[in-house]
Amino acid sequence: MKKIHILLIEDNRLLREGIATMLERVQDLEVTARSDDADFLSDLNDSKIIPDVVLLDLGLQKHNSLRLMELIKREIPDTKVIAMDILPEETDIIEFVKAGGSGLILKSASIEDFISTIRKVVQGESVLPPVLTNSLFSQIIENTISSTKINARESIRLTPREREIVDLISEGLSNKEIAQHLHIATYTVKSHVHNILEKLALSTRLQVAAFARNEGEQKP
Numbered sequence: 001m002k003k004i005h006i007l008l009i010e011d012n013r014l015l016r017e018g019i020a021t022m023l024e025r026v027q028d029l030e031v032t033a034r035s036d037d038a039d040f041l042s043d044l045n046d047s048k049i050i051p052d053v054v055l056l057d058l059g060l061q062k063h064n065s066l067r068l069m070e071l072i073k074r075e076i077p078d079t080k081v082i083a084m085d086i087l088p089e090e091t092d093i094i095e096f097v098k099a100g101g102s103g104l105i106l107k108s109a110s111i112e113d114f115i116s117t118i119r120k121v122v123q124g125e126s127v128l129p130p131v132l133t134n135s136l137f138s139q140i141i142e143n144t145i146s147s148t149k150i151n152a153r154e155s156i157r158l159t160p161r162e163r164e165i166v167d168l169i170s171e172g173l174s175n176k177e178i179a180q181h182l183h184i185a186t187y188t189v190k191s192h193v194h195n196i197l198e199k200l201a202l203s204t205r206l207q208v209a210a211f212a213r214n215e216g217e218q219k220p
Helices: 013-024 040-045 065-075 091-097 112-120 136-147 160-170 175-182 186-200 205-218
Strands: 006-007 031-033 052-058 080-085 103-106
Touching: 006 040, 006 136, 013 031, 013 112, 031 040, 031 091, 031 103, 040 065, 040 091, 052 065, 052 205, 065 091, 080 136, 103 112, 160 175, 160 186, 160 205, 175 186
Parallel strands: 006 031, 006 052, 052 080, 080 103
Antiparallel strands: none
16 A cells, blocks of 8 residues: 655644654554654655655744745645644635645544545645635625624623634734734634634634624624
């Protein structure tokens, strides 16, 4: 059986080792190199194996992941790239696709989803969420409001910080901009957004923005 060789770039050591361990239990997958930053080239040289797939953390703390992807595509152009993130922003997805990305998977996905995404991408498929490139943020919000039925006053208990973040999302701010505005880490913002989605039973930032807009309209 021909193995699929994987380069894993993730700066959270616990997550990196956990993903690698789970993938290496699969017969046709092999993590041949792993890295936490832009030094992945030296890790590749050590492994002496060109990967079929790169699993790339889209939210690296010390490096710009999209610029790192440009380096990957330049150095190993035939290698497919799958981005991993807690909750990808629409703008990041668009840039990722433009840079030649082949797949996107949430870090909260099951190991079965990781395996399926890797195999499909190697077979030439693109495994990506819908990308809305021709709509302004405000227009998308309005469409979401009309298609998403949310009762803003029913059993929603957000913390004061979470409500701050909901309001900033509704203004169109990115995670990085929210982090700068609140003087907290971008990763902390992503964690808050993840919790907000779970509490509101939503799946996208646009729906969060719609929730905020809908809630504002219902206040006396």
